[in-house]
Amino acid sequence: MQAIAIGTSIIILIIILIGLALEWRYRRRPSQPLDILPAQWNIDIYEPDHYRLTGELGLSNPHRGLEVMVPQLSAQVRLLSRDDIGAIDTTIDVIPRHPEPECAPRSDRYWFAYIVKSNKQTTVELVLDIKGPSLTALKAAWVQIHYIVYGPHGRSGKIHHEVIPLSFPTEAASGQWRDAETCHVLPIHTHLLTPLDRPTEIVKRYVLPHSQAGDIVTIGETPLAIMQSRWLDPSQLQPGWVARRVCQFFLPTSSLATACGMQALVEQVGALRVLLAFLGGSIAKIFGYRGGFYQLAGYQARLIDDVTGTLPPYDQFIVLGPDNPQGVVEEIKAETGLEAAIVDVNDLGAVKVLAATPGASLAVLEQALRKNPAGNADEQTPVVLIRPQASQTTEPGH
Missing domain, CATH: 3.30.1330.100 (CofE-like)
Known part of the structure; x- marks a missing residue:
């Protein structure tokens, strides 16, 4: 009986160790093993009634031993202007420029599922055409790249943003x-x-x-x-337990009064530091000392601008x-x-x-x-x- 008990204990210990090892491995793996390399844009045509811009966007997988698939990728454009843009036509083409010859772009512009292999990257060409009777009032083009990443982490939708100036003051x-x-x-x-x-x-x-x-x-x-x-799309943030609780104690005018604003700080300095800063600041306030949270949370806590904190299109984002x-x-x-x-x-x-x-x-x-x-x-x-x-x-x- 004693031998059976010892054997059972060993088996349970082995199961616990295996479980801990699996959890450790899971936590060490990136939640989203794909990096977007911002596009470098060239202005090919800059005429009063026609702009054409070309950008090259990079998709990079810097992680060893991981492959990630990109089954979908598309782009849309929002023009920012001082005047009405109803008469302006805008198109954007997404052209894959994968390094493999067999992955040449299709003539119908269909994006076929592509595997970004470990320590590899690929390129996407974006061709933006803007036509209208007068384009001089345009300030910028806001390009949103929507894509799906699929792999060991699951399937998730992502958005990458590019803002391209179109007007240059004298x-x-x-x-x-x-x-x-x-x-x-x-x-x-x-x-x-x-x-x-x-x-x-x-x-x-x-x-x-x-x-x-x-x-x-x-x-x-x-x-x-x-x-x-250093700006974040709130739709891409997932506020955790600390952010959702701590943000409730800040004045409505504070950039840390929303779950996403607070999560932006958490991702900069860590959940533990934010929680300890909140506890320490609360204790300090009891004794008449204000501002303790910001001192304990660090440099970034005072500088984060939440949504609406700056001019369009950045008023849609959290700026660090x-x-x-x-x-x-x-x-x-x-x-x-x-x-x-x-x-x-x-x-x-x-x-x-x-x-x-x-x-x-x-x-x-x-x-x-x-x-x-x-x-x-x-x-x-x-x-x-x-x-x-x-x-x-x-x-x-x-």
Whole structure:
């Protein structure tokens, strides 16, 4: 009997160990083993009544020992414009450019199920045609790529977003110089910024024609995050237990007051840290100390912008805080010679400087930005040029 009991215990232990091993292996495997490599777009035709753009999108499977199938992939386009778009015709073709000769694209544009093998990738060509009597009012094209991934993780529908600027303002389109205590400020109008842009190139293109030695250029933290692809589609988030519970304790105006907004923070810093920050912040509030959650949850907690937090089409997304803002301002200084800062400003007069070069005075930045010259609506002036009066050698605008 004792031998039977020992044998039974060993079998149960083996079953438990096998179960733990299976669970460990399951948790280590990626939930979605397919990476989308954003498209690089070329403008082939740019005429008053006809635009044609071509982009190459990458589908990559970087995981060893896993294969993933893409049985469906399609695209649709939404145009953003200042005017009515009823007379504009838009088509987008999806053309697979798989590396295997036997997988050549079909003439009927049918997307056949394709296997992205382990450590391999493939390419999809997107051809966007826009025709109409006058296209000059178009601001951007918002392309949504809908696709299915199928494999060990199951079957799930995904959406990838591409925003392509179509209108590029001239130097004369910038705003007027304004007085701000000990300095002058100039809001700089740009095209709709997207992940296709680099902050330094934006400064070179739109700011340098107006700048002189001693000026400071500032970029909003949300536009910078957009250029860094740090925005999330809420439909692709799955709020967990922590996000759904903790978000209920935030004011309705907070970007963390929704389950998806809070889940965005969870995915940045982890569920355990968010939960501990909530508990610690709640205890601190009992003793009269406010803001404990944000200090404990970390840098990103204060910077997340939930849906409606910025201009279209990004008002449909959750925008995270920017990555490495100090490195960005140092790069701007090295390549343009201008002092630079990344800032978070609102209409209530709050000015938060996330990063700045040594020559950018924090006092001047606060004075210049207190009235939020960039605006919080759809002004599309994400960059502000500041000219301290002490360094002024010419009149603003000359």
